[in-house]
Amino acid sequence: MGETTLNGFGAKPARPSGIRGVAADWASDQRAFKSASWGKAMMWIFLLSDTFIFSCFLLAYMTARSSTTVPWPNASEVFALHMFGADIPLILIAIMTFVLISSSGTMAMAVNFAYRKNKGATVALLLATAALGATFVGMQAFEWTKLITEGVRPWGNPWGAPQFGATFFMITGFHGTHVSFGVLFLLIVARKVWRGEYDRGDRGFFTSRPGDYEHVETMGLYWHFVDLVWVFIFAFFYLW
C-alpha cells in the first residue's frame, strides 16, 4: 500500500521495484518493511498468529466431523428459518454473511476518508461499520438462542453427533468474540477521530505511542481479517 503513513514513517522514494526491491529492503538497515509503521507491522504478525488459532479450530472441527461414527446434523435443515410459511435454508446465515461483508466495505471507505483527514465521513463510516458488526453479533445471539431452544448443547443435540454443538458454539463463539472486540475498538477509534486526537498525535492508551490516522487502517486490517475468517467458517460449517 505504498505511501500510506502521515507522520514521517512513510517509504523513502527511489527504491528498486519488484523482487529486487524486496531483497533490497530486507538487506537494508532499520526496517524490513519500508512502508509499514510499527503498529501496522505488529497487527500483521498478530493476524498471522491468529490465523493459526482459527486454523487449528477448523482442523479440529474437520477431524471431529470426518471421524464421527454417528450422523452429522444436516446443516441446511438445522440452520433453516421458518419464514413466510416455508422453511428457508440458511437464510439467517446468508443475511449475517451479507451484513459482515458489507461492513468490510464501509470499513474500507472509512480508511480512505481517514487518509484524506475527512473527519466527519470517517466517523460516520466507522460507526456504520460498528453498527453492522453489532448487528452481526446480535443475529448470532438470535441463532444461538434458537438452537439452544431446539435442544442443541455443547455436549449433545437431538439430531446426531454431539461434536456438532461443541464445535459450533466454540468456533462461532470465538469468532463472535473477535467481532465484539472489533466493535469495541471501532467505537474507540471513532471517538479518537472525532475528538481530533489523531490530528494532535495524542498518546494512545494501549500503545503509549503518539497516534495518527493510520490507526484507522490498522483497525481495518483486523476487521477485514475477522471478515475473511467468517468466510471460511461459513464455507466449512454451513455449506459442507
Place this chain on the structure above:
Amino acid sequence: MVDATPRMERDIPPAEVPELELYHPKSWWTTYVFSQDAKVIAIQYSGTAVAIGLVALVLSWLMRLQLGFPGTFSFITPEAYYQFITMHGMIMVIYLLTALFLGGFGNYLIPLMVGARDMVFPYVNMLSFWIYLLAVLVLAASFFAPGGPTGAGWTLYPPQAILGGTPGGQSWGIILMLVSLILFIIGFTMGGLNYAVTVIQGRTRGMTLMRMPLTVWGIFTATVMALLAFPALFVACVMMLFDRVLGTSFFMPALVEMGEQLSYGGGSPILFQHLFWFFGHPEVYIVALPAFGIVSDLISTHARKNIFGYRMMVWAIVIIGALSFIVWAHHMYVSGMHPWFGFFFATTTLIIAVPTAIKVYNWVLTLWRGDIHLTVPMLFALAFIVTFVNGGLTGLFLGNVVVDVPLSDTMFVVAHFHMVMGVAPIMVIFGAIYHWYPKITGRMLEDWMGKFHFWVTFVGAYAIFFPMHYVGLVGVPRRYPEMGEAAFMTAPVDNLNAFISVAALVVGFAQMVFLFNLVWSLRFGKEAGPNPWRATSLEWQTPTTPPPHGNWGDERPVVYRWAYDYSVPGAPEDFIPQNDPWPDKPATRAA
C-alpha cells in the same frame, strides 16, 4: 567475510523513523514496578521465572528421592509423584525456560543489541509481564487447591488428564493448569509481537539484519516460532477445558470408569496429541534457538575470534525453525500411525540434524586456534556444546521409528531430553548470566564461586543423566514411582538410581551457591566498567552502565560493521565495536 568494510556515517541512510518520546515514569511505582522499560521488565520476567523454577528444582529432588530410595518417604505417594513430574516438567519447559529466554533475555538484549531505545510498544510489553505473573500465580495456586495440582504428565494427554483416576483430574488441578497455560500464551503473545517487530522494524541506522548478533537471530526466530506454535496449544487447552467443564467430547472417546459408562463419547484423543506436539516440538527449538544464538556470541567473544560462517549460522537457525514445524509426530510413533507417516516424520526429523550439525561444526571451528579465555561464561558455553552433541546423538536414535518403539517411555527418553533441552539450554542460561550480569548491575560475579558452580553443575549433570541412559536401556519405564512387582528387573540399577539421586541433590545445592553469588556480587562484586569482556556488540557500548532508560543518551548509535570483528589484523585493539567506523576516524563523521 561478511561486509567488514567500514563505511562513513554519510554513507549510511538517514534515520527513517523519527525519535519517539518514551514514557517518562513519574514515581517509584512506575519506575520499578509498573515499568515500561524493557530492561526492568526483563529482570521482572527473569526473577519470576527463576522463582517458579526453584519450585521445579525442589520437585526434582523429591522425585529423585523417591526413585533412589523407594519406600523410604511415605509422603511421596504414587499420586504425589505424578503431580511432581507434571509440575516439574511443565514449569521447567514453559514457565522457566521459555519465559527466561524470550521474556528475560529477549527483553534485555533485543533493544540494546539492535540499537533501539526500547521495545516498539512498551505498554503492551509491560502487560505481557503482568499476565505472565498472573499465569504463574494461577499455576502455583494449584498446589494449594483441593486435590492438589494435576498429575497428568506434562503432556496432559486426555482422556486420563480429566478423569478421576488422575490426581487433579476431577478437582481443580487440571483446570488451573489449563487456565494458567491460556494466560501464559496471551501474555507471551503481547511480548512476542513486540520482540518480533522491534527486530524487523526498530533497528538503528546501519544495523542490517545480517549484522545482528546471533543472539538476536536466535531469540527472534524462536519468537516467531512461538507465535505460530502456541496457537495450537491454546486451542488444545481451550478444548480440553470445555471437555472438563462443559462436558463436551472433543478429546474424549466413550469410556467406562469403575464399571460406569461416562457421558463422553466420539472424541479423538489423538487429535489432542497432534495439537499438543504441533506446539511441543517447536517448543524444543523455542528454547534451543536462543541458546544457539547466545552460545555463538559467548564463544566468539571469549575466544577472541569471529564466528565461523556467520551467514551459514543465520540460515541454519532459520531452516531449523522452519523444519521443526513438520516433525511433530515423531513424538507419536507409539500412538499408532500409518507407516508412511512414520516414514515421513522420521525423514524430516533426521534432516533437521543437518543444519544442527552445521552449527556444531561452526562452533568448533570458531574455537579452532582461537585465543580461548577459560572464563566462566566460556566454560558454560563449552559445556553446552558437549552436552548438546550428546543429546543430539541420542535424538538420532529416537528419531527412527524402529529404535524408538522399544525405547519410548523409558528412562532413556528422559535422559535424552534432559540432555538436549534441559541441561544444554540451562548451561547457556548460566553462561549468559555470568556474561551479561556486569552490564545489568555494573559488577562482576565472583569468579571462584562461578568456577565452583560450573564444575559441580557440569560434572553433576553428567553424573545424573549419563547413567540414566543405561537405566532406560535396561528397561526401566518413565513416570513410574517404583517398580513394584517388576523390581527384579531394576536390581542391577538400584545402586545407580541411588547414585543419580545423590548427584541430583548435590547439583541442586550448587545452585544455591549461584543464587548467593547473584546477591553477594550485587554489593561486593568487582566494578565491571562498561565493557569487561571487550566485546563488540552494541549493548557494551552504552554511555552508562547499567544502561539508562532509553539506553543511548542523546543519540542512538550508528552501526558500521557486524558483531564479530575480533582480532582484526592492524586494528588498534583486538576488537572493534559495531559502532566504530575504523579505519575511518569517528571525527570524519560528516553530517
